[in-house]
Amino acid sequence: MSWFIKKRQQKTAVEAKTVRVPEGLWIKCDNCRELIYRAELVNTNNVCPKCGYHFRIGVEERLANLVDEGWIRLFSELRSADPLNFVASKAYVDQLKKLEDAGQTEDAVVIVEGTVSGHPVVMGVMNFDFLAASMGSVVGEKLKLGAERALAKKCAYIIVSCSGGARMQEGTLSLMQMAKVSAALAKLDKAGLPYFSILTDPTTGGVSASYAMLGDLNIAEPKALIGFAGPRVIEQTIKQSLPEGFQRSEFLLAHGMVDKVVSRDQLKEFVASCLAWMLPTGA
Ligand SMILES: [Zn+2]
Numbered sequence: 001m002s003w004f005i006k007k008r009q010q011k012t013a014v015e016a017k018t019v020r021v022p023e024g025l026w027i028k029c030d031n032c033r034e035l036i037y038r039a040e041l042v043n044t045n046n047v048c049p050k051c052g053y054h055f056r057i058g059v060e061e062r063l064a065n066l067v068d069e070g071w072i073r074l075f076s077e078l079r080s081a082d083p084l085n086f087v088a089s090k091a092y093v094d095q096l097k098k099l100e101d102a103g104q105t106e107d108a109v110v111i112v113e114g115t116v117s118g119h120p121v122v123m124g125v126m127n128f129d130f131l132a133a134s135m136g137s138v139v140g141e142k143l144k145l146g147a148e149r150a151l152a153k154k155c156a157y158i159i160v161s162c163s164g165g166a167r168m169q170e171g172t173l174s175l176m177q178m179a180k181v182s183a184a185l186a187k188l189d190k191a192g193l194p195y196f197s198i199l200t201d202p203t204t205g206g207v208s209a210s211y212a213m214l215g216d217l218n219i220a221e222p223k224a225l226i227g228f229a230g231p232r233v234i235e236q237t238i239k240q241s242l243p244e245g246f247q248r249s250e251f252l253l254a255h256g257m258v259d260k261v262v263s264r265d266q267l268k269e270f271v272a273s274c275l276a277w278m279l280p281t282g283a
Contacts, residue, residue, distance in 0.1 A: 029053050031223075045264040054221050054264055056201060059110045059125045062160055066268050067123060071114030074122075075145050076106055078138045084171050092169040095131065104130050107138040108163075111146040113153070117272035119279065120155040122146050126207075132164030135206050139167075140177025143211065147184035150193060156275055157188055160198040161212040165205015178210035185214050194278045196271060199226050199249070199258065217274060218258040219267070220249035226258070 026035050031053035041047075045065055046055040063071060079096075086092040108130040113122050124146045126133040133139075143159060150157035166174040188195050197215030199208075201224035209228050212218075220226060227247035235242055245251040252258045262270045 027055075030055070047264055052222060052263070054201065054223065056128060056162070058129065059127050062125050063110075063112060063123075065264060066158075066160070066271065067112060067114045067116060067121070068118070071112040071123075073106075074111045074113055074149060075142045076110075078107065078142055080107055080136050080138045080170070082169070083173060084169070086169040086171075088169070095169070099130055106130075107136065107142070108133040108167075109139045109142050111142050111149075113149065116158075116268060116275060119272060119275040120153060121275070122150040122153065122155060122157050124157075124159040126160060126162050128162050128164075131167065131169075133162050133207075134164050134167035135174055135177050136167035136170045137173050137177060140174075140180045143177075143181045144184040147181070147188055147195075150195075151187055151191055154191070154193060156194045156196065156279055157185075158196045158198065158271065159211060159215075160200060161203045161207050162200045163203055163205065163207035163212075165207060175206060178206050181211045182214060185211060189216075194275070196274065198267070198271075199224055201225050204228065204230070213257070215259075216278070217260070219270070220252065220258045220261050221267070222249055222261055222263055224249045226252055 025038055027038050027041065028035055029048040029051060032048060032051035034048070034050045036048060036050065040049055041055065046057045046061065047053065048055070057065070082093045082096070104127070106127070109124050109126050111122065111124045115121065124143050126139070146159075147157055168174070185195050194216045195214070196217045196219060197212050199212055199218065199220040201221065203212050203224065203226045205228060208226055212226075225247055226249060231242050231246060243251075249258060249261045253261050260270070
């Protein structure tokens with residue numbers, strides 16, 4: 001990289017403002033700050049080849065990574081209402097309309113039915129691009145319907161979580177989703193059907209306080225931020241500094257909060273092997 005840095009330094013300040021790394025060709029790793037050729041990331045499942053940092057990925061990439069081809073989407077027609085007529089810096093209805101216009105039509109979770117290495121599953125994948133994958137009524141309802149679908153099909157249920165937490169714009173209704181989804185998961189448990197929670201960066205707030213931690217298996221991607229409140233809030237509350245690596249996957253594994261940390265390139269194989277021994281007869 002030294003030649004590159006040298007060349008950059010030779011440019012005048014004016015030039016430096018106009019010459020940028022072409023967007024979409026190179027990307028800077030959030031962890032090690034190295035420049036990575038974007039095409040390389042496609043081959044590594046969006047994992048930094050230099051340090052192993054797992055970039056956040058979208059729903060489509062996640063499905064391609066985990067589910068066999070041929071999945072079908074479920075419950076896509078659900079839309080958020082605005083029961084509180086919520087207005088902060090922006091009106092909630094305007095935020096929703098803007099997202100819908102931009103093609104984000106499925107709120108913050110996509111539910112699919114398909115197979116993982118041949119094992120039938122219903123899977124929910126949260127979408128961080130939709131209001132930080134906050135847990136509104138539609139998220140809760142779709143995840144509940146997903147659980148009921150898995151129950152009807154007698155197959156496993158998997159939720160890939162990432163979330164900033166509750167959806168403030170829906171107030172208490174958002175918090176009620178924690179109970180609703182948890183109750184639906186309890187039905188799967190009673191029926192002896194497995195539920196896997198896959199926690200990705202970041203899984204926080206009400207999501208981490210409910211269904212993301214209720215898996216028969218809680219599987220985390222490496223170095224994912226997983227916690228309820230942010231570290232600063234906790235430090236101020238308990239008036240102590242927090243240990244190194246606090247609220248990261250590896251820390252949670254060491255303290256018994258997750259069952260396994262699995263890198264993205266191993267994730268599908270790991271899930272399939274667990275499904276094979278948990279539901280040996282398939283559907
Ligand atoms: Zn890196």
